[in-house]
Amino acid sequence: AQGGTWSVHGTAPDMAGKDMANPTGLLLSAGMMLRHMGLFDSAAKVEAACFATIKDGKSLTKDLGGNAKCSNFIEEICR
Numbered sequence: 001a002q003g004g005t006w007s008v009h010g011t012a013p014d015m016a017g018k019d020m021a022n023p024t025g026l027l028l029s030a031g032m033m034l035r036h037m038g039l040f041d042s043a044a045k046v047e048a049a050c051f052a053t054i055k056d057g058k059s060l061t062k063d064l065g066g067n068a069k070c071s072n073f074i075e076e077i078c079r
Helices: 024-036 040-056 070-078
Strands: none
Touching (some): 024 040, 040 070
C-alpha cells in the first residue's frame, strides 16, 4: 500500500503574518509523516512535545483558551 502526505486542509488568509495560528495540526501531521518514513523516535518526540505543551497550559494559542502566539507555542515545544 502506498502512503501519502497532505497539508492541513483549509486556509486562513486573514491570519497570515499575525503569529496567531495554532500549529498543532501541522506538527502532528509531520509526526505521522515521520512515522510513515520509519522515523518512529522522531515522531514520538514531536507528538510528546505537542501534548506536553498543551497539558502544561502556559503557552496555549487563543483557540485553546490561552493568549500565546504561534511562535510562543513553538518555542515551548522546542524546549
